[in-house]
Structure formats: C-alpha cells, structure tokens
Amino acid sequence: MTNIDTLLHARWIIPVSEGDPCLVNHSIAIHEDRIVEILPTETAKNSYKAAVEQEYSQHVLIPGLINAHTHAAMSLFRGLSDDIALMDWLQNHIWPAESKWVNEDFVQCGTELAIAEMLRSGTTCFNDMYYFPDITARVAKNAGIRACVGLIVLDFPTVWASNAEEYMEKGIAVHDSFRNDDLITTSFAPHAPYTVSDRPLEKIRSFAHEMDIPVTMHVHETAHEVEEAIEKTGMRPLHRLVELGLVSPSLLAVHMTQLEQNEIEILADSGCHVVHCPESNLKLASGFCPVSELLNRGINVALGTDGAASNNDLDMLGEMRCAALVAKGVAADPTALPASAALRMATINGARALGIDDKIGSLEAGKNADVVAINMNSIETTPLYDPVSHLVYSCSREQVSDVWIAGKHALKNRVLTGLDETSIRQQAHEWSRKIGSED
Numbered sequence: 001m002t003n004i005d006t007l008l009h010a011r012w013i014i015p016v017s018e019g020d021p022c023l024v025n026h027s028i029a030i031h032e033d034r035i036v037e038i039l040p041t042e043t044a045k046n047s048y049k050a051a052v053e054q055e056y057s058q059h060v061l062i063p064g065l066i067n068a069h070t071h072a073a074m075s076l077f078r079g080l081s082d083d084i085a086l087m088d089w090l091q092n093h094i095w096p097a098e099s100k101w102v103n104e105d106f107v108q109c110g111t112e113l114a115i116a117e118m119l120r121s122g123t124t125c126f127n128d129m130y131y132f133p134d135i136t137a138r139v140a141k142n143a144g145i146r147a148c149v150g151l152i153v154l155d156f157p158t159v160w161a162s163n164a165e166e167y168m169e170k171g172i173a174v175h176d177s178f179r180n181d182d183l184i185t186t187s188f189a190p191h192a193p194y195t196v197s198d199r200p201l202e203k204i205r206s207f208a209h210e211m212d213i214p215v216t217m218h219v220h221e222t223a224h225e226v227e228e229a230i231e232k233t234g235m236r237p238l239h240r241l242v243e244l245g246l247v248s249p250s251l252l253a254v255h256m257t258q259l260e261q262n263e264i265e266i267l268a269d270s271g272c273h274v275v276h277c278p279e280s281n282l283k284l285a286s287g288f289c290p291v292s293e294l295l296n297r298g299i300n301v302a303l304g305t306d307g308a309a310s311n312n313d314l315d316m317l318g319e320m321r322c323a324a325l326v327a328k329g330v331a332a333d334p335t336a337l338p339a340s341a342a343l344r345m346a347t348i349n350g351a352r353a354l355g356i357d358d359k360i361g362s363l364e365a366g367k368n369a370d371v372v373a374i375n376m377n378s379i380e381t382t383p384l385y386d387p388v389s390h391l392v393y394s395c396s397r398e399q400v401s402d403v404w405i406a407g408k409h410a411l412k413n414r415v416l417t418g419l420d421e422t423s424i425r426q427q428a429h430e431w432s433r434k435i436g437s438e439d
C-alpha cells in the first residue's frame with residue numbers, strides 16, 4: 001500500500017486523453033499537487049492508502065475546464081448594457097463606465113465574483129485580459145485558482161496606464177513578481193489591432209519572445225473591424241499582424257469571426273491558436289468563427305466565455321454546448337464539432353494555447369490534479385447512455401459538485417473553500433448600487 005493524500009472513486013472518468021476514453025468505475029490517486037495514477041477502483045483500493053478517500057458513485061470526473069478568454073473583473077458590469085453592437089457597446093457604454101468606475105477595489109471585487117462563479121461552474125484556469133493585472137493575479141492566487149494574467153496594452157490612457165510604454169513597463173513588473181509561480185502565469189494582451197499601433201506591437205513581439213510568454217489579442221472580431229482597417233491601413237488586420245511577426249505559435253487570436261480562405265491557411269501554417277467565444281459573438285452579432293473548418297485544418301481552437309458584460313455568464317459547460325450547436329449550424333453539418341471535440345476545446349486545447357499542456361488540460365499521471373466532479377444523478381441527465389453527450393448537451397453548471405486545483409479541494413459539495421460567498425455578493429451589490437445609480 002502506498003500512502004497518498006487523496007483517492008477519488010468515480011462512476012465515470014473522462015480523462016480527455018488520446019483516443020477519448022470513458023473509464024467506468026475508476027479512481028484517481030492524488031498526492032500533493034499531482035495525479036499519481038488513474039486505475040480501476042478495485043485495484044486502487046488495494047494499492048493506495050489515502051488520507052482522504054471519497055466516493056463519487058453518481059459522478060463523472062473531468063479535467064478542470066479552461067476558460068481561454070475572459071475579462072474577469074467585468075462581472076461587475078454584468079447586465080449593465082445589452083442588446084447593442086460591439087462598437088456602440090464599447091465606445092458609448094463600456095469604456096465610459098470603465099473610466100469612471102474601474103480602480104483597484106473594483107478589480108478585486110469583480111475578479112473575486114468571477115472566480116466564485118467560475119469555480120462553481122467547473123473552471124479551474126482562466127486566461128484574463130484587464131486593467132490592474134497585479135490585482136487579478138493576487139486575487140486568483142489567494143483564491144487558489146489557476147490564471148494566465150494578461151498584461152494589457154493599449155495606445156490610449158486608461159485607469160491603468162497612460163501610454164503603450166507604460167502599459168508594457170507595468171505589465172513586465174507584474175510578470176516579474178509572479179515569475180515561477182505555481183498557479184499564475186502571464187501573457188501579453190494587446191487589446192486589438194485597432195487599439196494598438198505598430199511600434200508597441202513590435203515591442204510586444206520581442207518582449208513576449210524574450211520572456212517566453214504567449215500573446216492574447218482580439219483579432220477579426222467583427223466585419224466592421226476588418227473594413228475599418230482596410231480603409232486606414234490598406235490591409236486586413238491579420239495580414240498586418242503577419243507583417244509585424246506576431247502570427248506564431250505564441251499567439252492566441254481571440255474571436256476570428258471574419259476569415260478568408262487564405263487566412264485560414266496562414267493560421268494553419270503559423271501554428272497560432274484561435275480562441276472561440278461563441279456566446280459573446282452571438283450576443284454582439286459579431287459573426288461566426290468557422291470552428292469546424294479550422295479544426296479540420298489542424299488549427300488548435302480553444303474556448304472562452306469573454307467577459308460577463310458580453311455573455312453574460314462565465315459558464316464553460318454552457319459555452320461548450322453553444323459552440324457545438326453553432327458549429328453545426330455554421331457548417332450546415334450535424335457531424336461538425338461532436339461533443340468530444342467541444343470538450344477538448346474547453347480543456348486540453350486551452351492548455352495547449354497557453355503553453356501549459358504538459359501540466360494541465362487532461363487527467364493523466366504526472367499532471368496537476370485539476371479535477372471537476374459533476375453529479376449526473378438528476379432528472380435533467382436521466383437516462384444516461386453517454387456521459388460525454390450529457391456533459392455537452394444536457395448538464396447544467398449547478399450539477400458541478402466538487403473542484404480540485406493542484407490537489408486542493410476548492411469547491412466542496414458546491415461550497416467554496418477559499419472564498420466567502422456572502423461577502424462577495426454583498427460587495428458586488430454595493431458596487432452595483434453605485435454604478436446603477438449614475439449610469
């Protein structure tokens with residue numbers, strides 16, 4: 001018998017590993033922050049003596065979901081401004097509200113709210129882009145959730161910095177203070193081609209290369225963005241980014257709803273990653289990312305919710321369902337993006353995009369123990385023929401019962417162990433009273 005910290009016995013385990021297996025009556029042995037072994041429950045009970053041993057006899061265990069694009073603190077703007085187009089939404093609602101309200105306390109409170117929601121929906125890692133990334137990193141670290149914190153860059157002044165140089169300087173300082181952290185990594189996050197000019201983009205390319213971190217950017221979110229860029233620069237944004245040397249395996253291009261055939265070839269040849277945010281794209285009527293075609297060309301496509309102001313939730317189970325359904329509609333093909341492919345987008349593809357697929361994204365021996373338990377014993381998921389089908393097409397996030405991150409029990413029978421739900425809700429209400437009364 002080997003002594004370990006935790007032994008989880010489950011009815012089903014979907015490891016999201018090679019060949020998409022679904023293991024029945026298996027167990028996960030966890031010691032410290034790692035998965036030691038996944039093996040049949042009967043064998044596990046004779047091989048391991050665990051300090052904590054738990055039965056999940058009606059549950060499916062999956063790898064923690066990875067939200068590959070969000071703006072966590074924007075949770076405080078959830079429902080503030082809906083049902084309008086992207087540029088109207090940004091220029092006349094979101095940017096003015098941000099310049100008026102966003103400060104360190106806003107980011108702290110909004111990020112805590114977002115993390116609480118994400119953990120309760122089975123998300124164990126998020127790729128963020130927002131102001132005060134130092135606060136986001138600290139809050140995530142304290143909450144015990146994994147985060148890739150975006151070092152945001154814009155040409156114009158905001159509450160965080162006054163020009164591109166200052167954004168980069170402050171971003172690099174945040175990177176340095178979380179260097180080698182177990183849970184927190186960073187990426188450069190130039191907002192979009194239309195908000196960051198060539199000179200800073202060139203610097204970001206070389207800094208990101210030197211620092212060995214990815215670059216996350218909204219690219220080709222709407223047709224309007226592309227048309228405006230052609231008027232101003234004579235080029236489509238993706239071609240401009242190619243000229244600037246940014247389209248590489250380090251790039252996470254978010255949205256990509258406007259793609260010509262030659263651009264799909266560029267993406268495939270460059271090895272860059274696409275982050276698909278179907279609910280935000282639908283809500284803002286931004287267009288459709290041709291996900292199925294991209295996957296068929298071997299392009300890595302991850303999944304994100306975008307911020308709660310344009311979604312309006314941070315629910316990766318819901319996002320998977322939406323992605324699977326929209327992909328079929330867009331491709332006019334019901335075989336496009338099957339459930340198992342949607343689950344890969346929300347797990348291993350996200351890890352690959354962030355360059356951490358050696359650590360997370362699937363349940364395999366040696367990887368970090370980021371695990372989610374989903375209770376299938378409910379009317380809504382009865383009967384059950386195929387757990388993967390239910391995960392994508394039938395489950396709701398209320399069925400997420402438990403979450404572990406790096407072996408730590410972060411959500412225990414739907415109760416957050418590292419965050420105070422009551423105080424998070426109170427603080428968010430206080431903010432909404434201020435914001436709502438003056439907007």
Ligand SMILES: [Zn+2]
Nearest residue numbers: 070218306307
């Ligand atoms: Zn976004």
